[in-house]
Amino acid sequence: MKKKDFTRRRFIATVSASTLAVASNAIPLIGGSNSNAGKLAILGGIPVRSKDKNWPMWPYVDEKIVESIVKTTRSGIWCRIQSQTGTVPTFEKAYADLFGVKLSVAVGSGTQALRTCVEALGIGPGDEVITTPFTDPGTLSSILTSRALPVLADLDRESHQLDPNDVERKITENTRAIMPVHIWGQPCKMERIMAIAKKYNLKVIEDAAQAHLAEYQGKKIGTIGDIGCFSFQAGKTISCGEGGAIIGNDEDLMDKCFTVQNHGTSRRGRTERIGPKYRMNEFEAAVLLGQLGGVKERFALRNENAAYLTSKLKDFPGIVPQKLYEGTASGSFYYYGMTYHKEHFNNADRSKFLKAIAAEGVSLSTMYQSAILNKEPWTDHILNLKVYQKMYSPARLKKFKEELSLPTCDTVCQEAVVMSGSGRFLATKADMDDIINAIMKIYENRDELNSI
Ligand SMILES: Cc1ncc(COP(=O)(O)O)c(C=O)c1O
Numbered sequence: 001m002k003k004k005d006f007t008r009r010r011f012i013a014t015v016s017a018s019t020l021a022v023a024s025n026a027i028p029l030i031g032g033s034n035s036n037a038g039k040l041a042i043l044g045g046i047p048v049r050s051k052d053k054n055w056p057m058w059p060y061v062d063e064k065i066v067e068s069i070v071k072t073t074r075s076g077i078w079c080r081i082q083s084q085t086g087t088v089p090t091f092e093k094a095y096a097d098l099f100g101v102k103l104s105v106a107v108g109s110g111t112q113a114l115r116t117c118v119e120a121l122g123i124g125p126g127d128e129v130i131t132t133p134f135t136d137p138g139t140l141s142s143i144l145t146s147r148a149l150p151v152l153a154d155l156d157r158e159s160h161q162l163d164p165n166d167v168e169r170k171i172t173e174n175t176r177a178i179m180p181v182h183i184w185g186q187p188c189k190m191e192r193i194m195a196i197a198k199k200y201n202l203k204v205i206e207d208a209a210q211a212h213l214a215e216y217q218g219k220k221i222g223t224i225g226d227i228g229c230f231s232f233q234a235g236k237t238i239s240c241g242e243g244g245a246i247i248g249n250d251e252d253l254m255d256k257c258f259t260v261q262n263h264g265t266s267r268r269g270r271t272e273r274i275g276p277k278y279r280m281n282e283f284e285a286a287v288l289l290g291q292l293g294g295v296k297e298r299f300a301l302r303n304e305n306a307a308y309l310t311s312k313l314k315d316f317p318g319i320v321p322q323k324l325y326e327g328t329a330s331g332s333f334y335y336y337g338m339t340y341h342k343e344h345f346n347n348a349d350r351s352k353f354l355k356a357i358a359a360e361g362v363s364l365s366t367m368y369q370s371a372i373l374n375k376e377p378w379t380d381h382i383l384n385l386k387v388y389q390k391m392y393s394p395a396r397l398k399k400f401k402e403e404l405s406l407p408t409c410d411t412v413c414q415e416a417v418v419m420s421g422s423g424r425f426l427a428t429k430a431d432m433d434d435i436i437n438a439i440m441k442i443y444e445n446r447d448e449l450n451s452i
Helices: 003-022 063-075 087-099 110-120 137-144 164-169 190-200 251-261 282-292 295-313 350-359 367-371 378-383 386-391 394-402 407-415 429-444
Strands: 103-107 128-131 149-152 175-178 203-207 227-231 244-248 319-321 328-330 335-340 416-420
Touching (some): 063 282, 087 282, 103 282, 110 227, 110 244, 227 251, 295 319, 295 429, 350 429, 378 386, 378 394
Parallel strands (some): 128 175
Antiparallel strands (some): 103 244, 335 416
């Protein structure tokens, strides 16, 4: 039997026996009476999802948000230092309560939140911080702008998360912290990362920029490490365009964070430390405060829809959902991560699959692949900078350069496909079925993919 036939037979058998059974016939059987089972839309067929079917709008806007902005505008309190009870301090209290932590400090972005923590922990030139290359440049920026050395560890292929084993291998006598990123909003293997941190006496700054409210082993993401950072940039599941927050229970560290982001000036009114001015403005906090109503319900709905999608993809070998570690009670589902296995799609390049599925009305993307951080010019830039040449030995910088080769990250970059979830996972089950139908239609037509 040819490999193609085997793949096809196995998939259809799986779908018939389990996946579609779970669907209670919600998804029409591919190749049966399903009108979507025809020609690929990119080749002139009818798309699974017509153009007039919109996904829920994101960022989320409702009257509460509008009212909140109007209230702040009318109050004349437009900057947090004008009032202890203005919108920024009110939001900080509400945000800390949402996570069950003692304190929160709001800043102007997720990058600023991370940078503030690096500074507050006294990490600077000569120090090393271990993180992932598979992230937003903001993660890296928080380390580089403190002139510390970002040391990149490799990934777990199935989860797209930082591989704790490689983190441990990358520790040197100058390592001061680990900055795990909860990629796509789902938790990374925190118990291993915390154990490594404890063993080597390192700080853990959680980059939870994408992971609002996700829960792992009974704890909310962002509350497991020494300190947690969030982004409220436009696409995030809690958003105000640009914004960020730090959360934590260590009062002394949180006090330092406040001081750092307030140009080094403490709550006591004295200029005590080095710090940029990263204060969140009152209008950003007004949008966030207005948006907190219903946040838990939206979070629950995203998780419900993500679980539904995962149940439909179960046992389908062509598109495999991001592996969630044991103990993952929930994710933020800012993105829904998947791995594209081209051997099940007639070896068609991922770009062809993406073009075909976009034509079906279900756009997916590759996110970081075009600018993966271990391959960007910043590496040569810092190797040529005087401060790095002064603070790190030639042998260390040589090793840093050599260790930028990360084979599993390369593989993830070639295989990963993602779907934004902030708005899309607020849609209905019928909308989720469209996503599955689009994937399955392409699978059924995989012999055509190479002609695109
Ligand atoms: C994982 C991660 N870290 C850091 C950031 C930086 O956050 P911001 O864009 O708010 O500065 C982002 C934003 O996309 C992110 O996704």
